[in-house]
Amino acid sequence: MTRITPFALAGLFLGLTAVTTGCKKNKEVAKPKGEVEIVEFCTGDEYESDSKNFRSSGTGESQDREIAKKKARSNASTRLAQTVSATVKAVTDNYVSSTEFNNREEATESFNELSRIVVDQELRGAIAICEKLTQRENGIYVAYVALELSGEKVASKYNEKISEDERIKAEYNYERFKETWQEEMDKLRN
Numbered sequence: 001m002t003r004i005t006p007f008a009l010a011g012l013f014l015g016l017t018a019v020t021t022g023c024k025k026n027k028e029v030a031k032p033k034g035e036v037e038i039v040e041f042c043t044g045d046e047y048e049s050d051s052k053n054f055r056s057s058g059t060g061e062s063q064d065r066e067i068a069k070k071k072a073r074s075n076a077s078t079r080l081a082q083t084v085s086a087t088v089k090a091v092t093d094n095y096v097s098s099t100e101f102n103n104r105e106e107a108t109e110s111f112n113e114l115s116r117i118v119v120d121q122e123l124r125g126a127i128a129i130c131e132k133l134t135q136r137e138n139g140i141y142v143a144y145v146a147l148e149l150s151g152e153k154v155a156s157k158y159n160e161k162i163s164e165d166e167r168i169k170a171e172y173n174y175e176r177f178k179e180t181w182q183e184e185m186d187k188l189r190n
Helices: 006-024 065-097 104-123 151-164 174-188
Strands: 053-062 127-135 141-150
Touching: 053 065, 053 151, 065 104, 065 127, 065 141, 065 151, 065 174, 104 151, 141 151, 151 174
Parallel strands: none
Antiparallel strands: 053 141, 127 141
């Protein structure tokens, strides 16, 4: 059996340290010529919809700072409306198909009609969770905004409107609706 001396062990340790340190050095990755990294504010994981809130981001550009802000909010609102509408439609389709409605087509139409009303009303309550304004060298303003809308508030308002509709009120099951709603909200993060 061969015995390793303390000097040999120290030499081996220093050699391994030099090799692994050399491999770990952060090498600067050269950017392709003529390309500049773009930083977008109010975007990323924390500004994406999840199981509790609908979220969306938008940008707007203009020579007028207020118009840039309005464009950003409008773009974010449009995206938010699309997400909320798609979720409500999925909830409606899944809920109606899982219930005992006598006339599914009429029930679906009633739910869809109510969803348009609720989405329009609730979007006004969306809050800005991020706002940034920059100005380019050429004087153009760029506005960034991220909006948030509580999924629970939308579901509650939707439930309220459904409860007012005599055509579907008799066969409506809030607990089943709530389960279906939460299933769709859970899908948003994925």
